[in-house]
Amino acid sequence: MFKQSVFVFSLLLFTLLSLPVYSSEETEEEVTEPVEIDLDLGEEINEVCAGCHGEFGQGGKGGEYPRLAGLPAGYIAHQIKLFKEEKRKNMPMRPYANDRELPDEDIPSIAAYLSQIKLTTKMPEFDENTTAYEKLLIAKKVFNIARVEGDVELGKELYVDDCKLCHGKNGKGKEGSDTPPLSGQYTEYMTRQIKHFATGERWHEYAEDLFEEMEPEEIQAIMAYLSTTDD
Ligand code: HEC
Ligand code: HEC
Structure with a gap:
């Protein structure tokens, strides 16, 4: 019984340690x-x-x-x-x-x-x-970020489906994660970044799937939703 749980624990630890880390993919971690x-x-x-x-x-x-x-x-x-x-x-x-x-x-x-x-x-x-x-x-x-025009309901749906996994519930980021929160960030700044992601000028995980095909109204809707999250 004891041996078995030690085995399960080691297996779990091994799995955790071998999970990929997203952010270190694009730059080599330097020895600091x-x-x-x-x-x-x-x-x-x-x-x-x-x-x-x-x-x-x-x-x-x-x-x-x-x-x-x-x-x-x-x-x-x-x-x-x-x-x-x-x-x-x-x-x-x-x-x-x-x-x-x-x-x-x-x-x-x-x-x-x-x-x-x-x-x-x-x-x-x-x-x-x-x-x-x-x-x-x-x-x-x-x-406080001023409310922006757009379909808040649609924005929330898109956010939950496509962004929440990494940017956290209500855009607040995730405890212990280095992925930036989006709630409380300027709308104009984020829209500019999304354009850069879509063109590849700035790196973003899965940018091709997330941003290249997105309609301007959909981005606007996500921004409208996010502008409500810091009220
Ligand atoms: C797989 C995880 C993941 C998903 C899914 C994701 N993001 Fe990101 N996002 C990141 C990471 C990581 C960064 C930081 C990139 C870097 O290191 O430069 C980021 C950065 C951003 C930034 C720039 C923030 C800043 O302060 O400059 C915006 C805007 C953004 N994401 C919007 C979105 C939107 C909108 C969605 C959903 C359509 C989304 N992201 C989905 C991981 C994700
Ligand atoms: C002359 C103006 C200026 C000064 C001074 C300046 N910045 Fe910036 N910073 C900018 C601009 C403009 C951007 C946004 C660039 C873009 O649109 O991608 C930025 C972006 C950033 C970002 C990215 C934020 C995000 O959400 O991704 C960080 C971090 C940052 N600056 C840190 C600093 C720090 C730390 C200092 C002081 C040592 C500093 N900046 C001084 C103009 C400045």
Whole structure:
């Protein structure tokens, strides 16, 4: 009995260990030194990023600059590496995402710093002890994606069938996964990315099946649905 359960356990462990990891498919995992995460350093680096992505990583200019706050640290770090290697093209970030300005050993710190920023979608109730300054700071972190036109019901169906597996329930991402959440991200930014996926300019798993054949109204419907998920 005991031996049998040890066998079943080893088999299970073996199966888990041999499951493929999606994200490492396209770039070879490099052998890296143990990394130090320094949130103060992250905050300092963020002063540069803030020029475009906002003080709290909230992004801006109607989605020209994506929201970074709350994205998985592993995802942020991976994208920065892709920018540095020019595997993902990004002209505006070129002067910042290079070895001189952002050495590899600093990436985990800025990624962790941005990842832990929590934006709220609603203004909280204040009590009489809250100072005007505190209110101002809180107000700056209130961020909500405006509803967009489109068939929300159809968008939800498409999302559940084609996207939820990886991007999580209601677009919120998945605990412990480096796949980015889509809820709370700018509509214009995501539509632009989907165009890049469809043309192959940016890599996405199964892009051919997911995006190339999709009608503009279907993408619009998914965006309409996602814009309701952070209300
Ligand atoms: C001059 C403007 C500018 C600055 C400064 C800048 N970025 Fe960006 N960043 C952009 C733009 C534009 C994009 C979106 C590119 C696209 O459309 O694919 C982007 C995209 C990103 C993404 C991808 C987000 C996602 O959801 O995939 C990450 C991560 C990122 N930037 C991190 C940083 C960090 C960290 C810094 C500071 C070291 C920084 N950026 C500084 C303009 C900037
Ligand atoms: C098999 C898993 C998987 C499925 C299914 C999937 N995605 Fe993704 N998606 C990813 C991963 C992983 C990334 C990050 C890609 C990278 O590393 O650059 C991503 C990135 C994205 C991005 C860019 C986010 C950003 O912040 O830049 C958008 C937009 C997106 N997916 C939309 C969709 C939509 C819409 C669907 C359904 C039609 C979908 N995805 C289905 C795994 C998936």
